[in-house]
Amino acid sequence: MSGRDPHTPPAEVATTRRKRHGLVIVNTGEGKGKTTAALGVIFRAWGRDFRIRMFQFIKHTGATFGEHRAAMRLDIPIEALGDGFTWLSKDMDRTQALAVEQWGRCKEAILEGEEDIIVLDEFTYAMHYGWVPVDDVVDTLGQRPARMHVIITGRYAPQELIDCADLVTEMRMIKHPYREQGIRAQQGIEF
Numbered sequence: 001m002s003g004r005d006p007h008t009p010p011a012e013v014a015t016t017r018r019k020r021h022g023l024v025i026v027n028t029g030e031g032k033g034k035t036t037a038a039l040g041v042i043f044r045a046w047g048r049d050f051r052i053r054m055f056q057f058i059k060h061t062g063a064t065f066g067e068h069r070a071a072m073r074l075d076i077p078i079e080a081l082g083d084g085f086t087w088l089s090k091d092m093d094r095t096q097a098l099a100v101e102q103w104g105r106c107k108e109a110i111l112e113g114e115e116d117i118i119v120l121d122e123f124t125y126a127m128h129y130g131w132v133p134v135d136d137v138v139d140t141l142g143q144r145p146a147r148m149h150v151i152i153t154g155r156y157a158p159q160e161l162i163d164c165a166d167l168v169t170e171m172r173m174i175k176h177p178y179r180e181q182g183i184r185a186q187q188g189i190e191f
């Protein structure tokens with residue numbers, strides 16, 4: 001243990017922070033890897049002592065997937081607020097209300113500007129289904145500190161979000177073990 005106050009960045013980080021150009025990064029498309037790629041960036045950013053916060057939409061509040069377990073050990077806050085929505089969801093009003101509430105928290109964090117990197121996982125659906133106005137998101141992103149990176153993941157990224165982003169990647173499915181072989185999600189690979 002270094003004994004360093006976790007909120008006081010070392011000199012090296014303070015220097016890079018001055019040079020930093022905060023990016024809006026969107027991982028979209030129908031292929032696997034959108035959330036994984038965001039977690040990969042978090043891993044890298046953690047190695048740079050960045051202040052990190054990840055908000056998850058849709059995923060069950062209190063989910064304990066591999067990433068949540070790792071994040072606990074690395075002291076990275078992952079805040080999930082959702083009911084595990086699928087197209088079979090019975091209570092869409094609740095799914096929507098949770099997404100709207102979660103966006104409120106994200107907006108607050110973005111505008112407070114304390115973090116170096118904020119991830120909004122599976123957030124595109126809230127915009128796609130019209131629960132959260134894209135204008136509000138674009139406007140909020142425009143008000144964030146210039147050094148803050150924001151990563152948004154999920155399918156069906158709306159065009160207005162793509163237009164305002166700096167880095168957009170579309171994951172394309174070529175093969176998926178479930179589709180080809182009926183192999184279900186694997187621990188450590190998908191959750």
Ligand code: ATP
Nearest residue numbers: 030031032033034035036037176178179185189190
């Ligand atoms: P990951 O979290 O593994 O990076 P992702 O964020 O790109 O995946 P999501 O759209 O969030 O993908 O999908 C969640 C899960 O659905 C993933 O575990 C993924 O493997 C699975 N999935 C994606 N495409 C298919 C498919 N065609 N058939 C079955 N499952 C799929």
Ligand code: MG
Nearest residue numbers: 034035122153
């Ligand atoms: Mg995902």
